[in-house]
Amino acid sequence: NAGVMQNPRHLVRRRGQEARLRCSPMKGHSHVYWYRQLPEEGLKFMVYLQKENIIDESGMPKERFSAEFPKEGPSILRIQQVVRGDSAAYFCASSPSISGANVLTFGAGSRLTVL
């Protein structure tokens, strides 16, 4: 079991470009969460998805950010027209269900740097 796979691990973009972060959940997991971690801060919830459905996107900025989890393939977090304030580590986590007995398994994170 390869665990939660995120790529790229490091991504550098110039202001105005687009960033795409990918997350493949653990085998058998159908629930994906995206979190953002700013330097010296904790994890901030962004979005919770199941296959082909966004369940909760209350933590997503209203503009420029979108997420999807298609029937086939990884979950994608897309940031359009990036700004310097988007520089952060973006963590994906997965679980087999929403029950708390099934804990979140995290990926290693994708670090986005906006120049």
Added chain:
Amino acid sequence: AQTVTQSQPEMSVQEAETVTLSCTYDTSESNYYLFWYKQPPSRQMILVIRQEAYKQQNATENRFSVNFQKAAKSFSLKISDSQLGDTAMYFCAFITGNQFYFGTGTSLTVIP
């Protein structure tokens, strides 16, 4: 509102000693689960320990144990016989409904 508060931004402990990290939370839910996650310098988030809110018995995992006080909404983590590899950020979290809520973390340094 669901919140998690970790009031100790930084802590240090001598190797082989014991340290306790504090965490309080606020929720109106009666059914939830609590967790401590560790984030070492590699930045990988690793589950340390979890506690079901309906269980009175405190969870234990080797050198890690919790002091769960449900009425006080307190969930502290005790690390015994601290090791250099315990140096990391520690995040307290709980889940209710479909969301995990995380505290801002405590940076623990184990001093040789």
